[in-house]
Amino acid sequence: MSNRIPLIYSPKVLELFRNPKNLGAIPDADIHGTAGSLACGDMIAIYIKLSSDGKNIEKATFESYGCAANIAAASIMTEMIKGKSLEEAWNIDWKTITEELGGLPSVKYHCGVLAVGALRRAIRKYFEGRGDKPSWLPEDLTHEEKHAIEEEKLMEQLSKRVQSLK
Amino acid sequence: MGSEIRRDAEDLIKIHGTPPREVYLDSENSGLIFPEALKAMVDCYVAYGYGHPSITHKVGWESYEVLVKSSEVISKALGCSSDEILYLHSGTEANNLAVLGFAKAHVGSSRRKILVSSIEHLSVIHAAESLVKYGFDVVKIPVDVEGFVDLDALSSLIDSNTLMVSVGMVNHEIGVIQDLRGIIEVVKDRDENIVFHTDAVDALGRVKFNLKDLGVDLASFSSHKVFGPKGAACLYVSDGLNLEPILYGQLSTQRLWPGLENVPAICGFAKAVEVMMDRFDEFNSKMRGLRDMLIDGILSSVDHSILNGPRGGRRVSDNVNISFIYCEGEALTVELSLRGVYVSSGSACTSRILQPSHVLIAIGRRFEEAHGSILMKVTPMHSSDDINYVLENIPKAVGRVRSISPFKVG
Numbered sequence: 001m002s003n004r005i006p007l008i009y010s011p012k013v014l015e016l017f018r019n020p021k022n023l024g025a026i027p028d029a030d031i032h033g034t035a036g037s038l039a040c041g042d043m044i045a046i047y048i049k050l051s052s053d054g055k056n057i058e059k060a061t062f063e064s065y066g067c068a069a070n071i072a073a074a075s076i077m078t079e080m081i082k083g084k085s086l087e088e089a090w091n092i093d094w095k096t097i098t099e100e101l102g103g104l105p106s107v108k109y110h111c112g113v114l115a116v117g118a119l120r121r122a123i124r125k126y127f128e129g130r131g132d133k134p135s136w137l138p139e140d141l142t143h144e145e146k147h148a149i150e151e152e153k154l155m156e157q158l159s160k161r162v163q164s165l166k
Numbered sequence: 167m168g169s170e171i172r173r174d175a176e177d178l179i180k181i182h183g184t185p186p187r188e189v190y191l192d193s194e195n196s197g198l199i200f201p202e203a204l205k206a207m208v209d210c211y212v213a214y215g216y217g218h219p220s221i222t223h224k225v226g227w228e229s230y231e232v233l234v235k236s237s238e239v240i241s242k243a244l245g246c247s248s249d250e251i252l253y254l255h256s257g258t259e260a261n262n263l264a265v266l267g268f269a270k271a272h273v274g275s276s277r278r279k280i281l282v283s284s285i286e287h288l289s290v291i292h293a294a295e296s297l298v299k300y301g302f303d304v305v306k307i308p309v310d311v312e313g314f315v316d317l318d319a320l321s322s323l324i325d326s327n328t329l330m331v332s333v334g335m336v337n338h339e340i341g342v343i344q345d346l347r348g349i350i351e352v353v354k355d356r357d358e359n360i361v362f363h364t365d366a367v368d369a370l371g372r373v374k375f376n377l378k379d380l381g382v383d384l385a386s387f388s389s390h391k392v393f394g395p396k397g398a399a400c401l402y403v404s405d406g407l408n409l410e411p412i413l414y415g416q417l418s419t420q421r422l423w424p425g426l427e428n429v430p431a432i433c434g435f436a437k438a439v440e441v442m443m444d445r446f447d448e449f450n451s452k453m454r455g456l457r458d459m460l461i462d463g464i465l466s467s468v469d470h471s472i473l474n475g476p477r478g479g480r481r482v483s484d485n486v487n488i489s490f491i492y493c494e495g496e497a498l499t500v501e502l503s504l505r506g507v508y509v510s511s512g513s514a515c516t517s518r519i520l521q522p523s524h525v526l527i528a529i530g531r532r533f534e535e536a537h538g539s540i541l542m543k544v545t546p547m548h549s550s551d552d553i554n555y556v557l558e559n560i561p562k563a564v565g566r567v568r569s570i571s572p573f574k575v576g
């Protein structure tokens with residue numbers, strides 16, 4: 001194992017931070033979800049507009065409260081799911097996002113996890129709302145969705161503990 | 167997995183590009199050196215002071231002489247005797263030796279309690295906490311909303327088990343200048359055998375003090391914080407105080423720190439201290455002016471911005487620390503960097519969750535306030551044009567980072 005801790009940001013991350021793609025909310029989004037919170041120090045919101053037949057993702061956008069890697073992860077993910085079916089979008093995992101960004105050091109893995117967590121949450125919520133859960137959608141929460149919940153809970157607890165000490 | 171990533175800083179720098187103007191406000195972490203200090207150091211490397219000060223030949227003796235002369239300059243600035251100065255290579259090492267070396271010399275003692283303020287530098291807190299598994303208790307002294315140590319709480323925490331107390335003279339993040347005299351009085355009134363350490367790394371050259379007069383037992387200082395070279399630092403160990411070494415080896419002029427002293431860097435350190443002290447009033451009044459220009463300018467031009475730490479004379483002359491709510495700090499440092507303004511953020515993505523600064527949490531900032539903080543340090547080398555450039559860019563940078571966020575300022 002190398003003794004050197006790699007630079008946190010890749011050129012790709014810096015580029016996407018400077019010129020993010022698909023930034024901004026879609027007011028009449030068909031699908032919308034978030035992961036993270038203000039207290040966590042990072043939160044990603046995902047917005048999706050479906051094609052008229054409801055099959056494919058016509059437009060996907062994001063907003064991010066987080067570091068440059070967070071913004072870059074959300075940006076690249078929305079780029080990757082454009083034109084895809086919801087099932088294809090569901091199957092993108094955080095490792096793929098990380099690779100697309102030119103690799104992230106372990107301290108930044110959670111940025112990719114959070115982006116996928118927001119997307120999967122949004123998709124799950126969409127089908128729950130319609131009541132027609134497709135067979136490819138797993139019953140159990142995936143790693144990325146659980147991570148989002150854990151992160152939010154952890155921060156809530158930490159934040160409460162700190163408040164109670166005062 | 168992280169170790170497999172290869173990346174070149176060169177590519178990053180190329181993509182970043184060179185902004186039209188650059189203002190470096192991150193001397194908290196590292197920074198420029200006074201030209202006088204650099205010259206003194208270079209002279210050492212090439213002419214007088216390049217030998218090993220422990221060796222018995224003329225070149226060795228020259229280095230020895232450089233060490234002694236440097237100690238004379240530094241001890242005069244600190245208000246102690248030159249024999250009480252021990253050289254190390256960083257403030258981190260000085261804090262570690264103060265805490266670990268003193269505790270180690272007292273492992274058999276019934277005193278097992280170490281009190282540190284809740285806003286100490288992590289090189290004090292982590293060093294102290296590493297002793298817990300050897301049976302020491304580490305207790306944090308609370309501070310108020312501006313970062314001042316609560317004297318009543320301090321007094322109530324002291325008992326017959328207390329071995330040492332460590333409170334920084336000036337806090338590195340929020341610039342609070344502690345009432346060290348009052349703190350030491352509380353400690354020594356309760357029990358004069360309790361040893362008092364102060365991390366004075368950020369106080370040197372910015373606050374007037376005299377170690378003997380204050381009654382401090384141990385004090386840490388670092389060269390790069392006074393615009394000297396990196397790789398030199400010192401610990402004041404008051405005469406007669408018993409410390410155990412924490413490193414072992416040979417060949418040093420110092421019992422407590424083995425190995426070759428970084429003589430050229432120490433020489434540069436002494437020169438930097440001399441410059442800083444000779445021009446103390448001029449530098450500090452200049453820095454105070456730039457500091458307040460920056461604070462007032464930001465608070466009046468950016469909504470939802472709050473100053474962390476006190477104002478005026480109770481704040482060190484160079485420190486500006488501001489939280490921008492709804493604006494993530496690390497993203498802001500990158501956005502500012504693209505604009506040629508180099509600052510650091512209080513939050514560090516150290517694990518799966520973003521770790522807010524322990525200092526900001528200790529003064530009662532909410533997590534979202536702590537995450538959006540940036541730390542800037544002005545120096546005597548900055549001009550008001552520099553600050554104006556920064557003031558032009560901060561509202562734009564905060565605006566951009568906020569525009570990316572799902573939380574809307576309202």
Ligand SMILES: Cc1ncc(COP(=O)(O)O)c(C=O)c1O
Pocket residue numbers: 194195255256257258259261287289334336337338365366367368388389390399
């Ligand atoms: C208050 C304080 N203590 C200790 C240190 C550590 O000093 P060094 O960087 O020389 O290890 C710093 C440096 O940032 C500091 O600001």
